[in-house]
Amino acid sequence: MEFPLAIRTLFTYFNSIHVISPEAEQALYGISFEIETPKNKYLHEIGQTCRTYYFVSDGLARIYYLKDGTDVTEYFAHPNDMIIRAESLFTGRPSKKAIQALENTLFIGIPASKLEDLFDTHPDLERLFRKILEASFVAYVNRMESLQFHTAEERYKQLVKDYPRLLENVSLKHIASYLGITQVSLSRIRSSIR
Template sequence: MNPLLAILHRFSPLSPSAQEALLQIIQYKEFPNKTELLPIGKVARNLYFIQRGLGRVYYYKDEVDVTDYFAQDNQFIGAVSSLFTGQPSRKGIQLLEPSQVYYLAYQDFVQLGAQYSDIERAGGRLAIFAFLEAQTRLESIQFLSAQERYQELNQQYPGLLNRAPLKHVASYLGITQVSLSRIRAQV
């Protein structure tokens, strides 16, 4: 089964006809390292699923590159706010390694949701999942120490520290690279 389709099916079971309809809109492409799936300031049109590889959502604050989210093997990545509102994104999506990516146009997905209630239900559950991920991230920043955020990162993204540049990991944790080195030495 197509990996993106399989994940959607896990969110909510899909009928054979809904699966067939989704297969018509799901695309696949292999992208090189440093590909910008979404440049900052552009409107997001696609929802991405990284089958194999690594990506990040990032933005600039006071001319500093800040990583907001990572996605690696078998995870979704997208600029959710821009997808839902149709407004230009304040965040970009960049691949940090060569990646195998499945994607679909969000508007095509919405149209299929209007035709198939099971697709609409899967989309709703995917949106709830995205909301909960964002909420967890926000609470992590608000309530956890840098060392606790580091430990949470290791649990949520196994092997990430061997794959992502440490400057991106440090910015994701909201600390400097020097602080990250100290935390790593303690662990």
């Protein structure tokens, strides 16, 4: 069977992490769905319970929360990134964080309960998702360590190196909060390294 382009791209990404069988691909395709979310609209609002694994097929999204009325960006998701509210997905509790599209974004959703049913018949899928979650956890720890051990300027330079397109498509307010600094500090850093 010929899969739609977004699904083929997703499976290419999956197979770069752990090769899954054609039968597993077919089963996964059978439960997956696409969601087109316009720029600045929400895939998942604060207070909703997350029940789905989402992957960014095309576009850009972020996870953010409100702290004392201030919007704080926790995570940016690019194409082939998974974006979920893990604390909600794994506990069944409403999330205190939101997922917002920063561009017109195409997400691929995979319902968690249906995916878990497939794990029994397709162990390669379970291994794939374990590896994806392990990589996500390591990325989260690296981000926390970056905030603890690197200067704001070092964090900014790393962000520019890793995601140069981000600076063209995301407001400085979101970038500053992601880096854990004020917009004034970000402007100062940007002007000092030009």
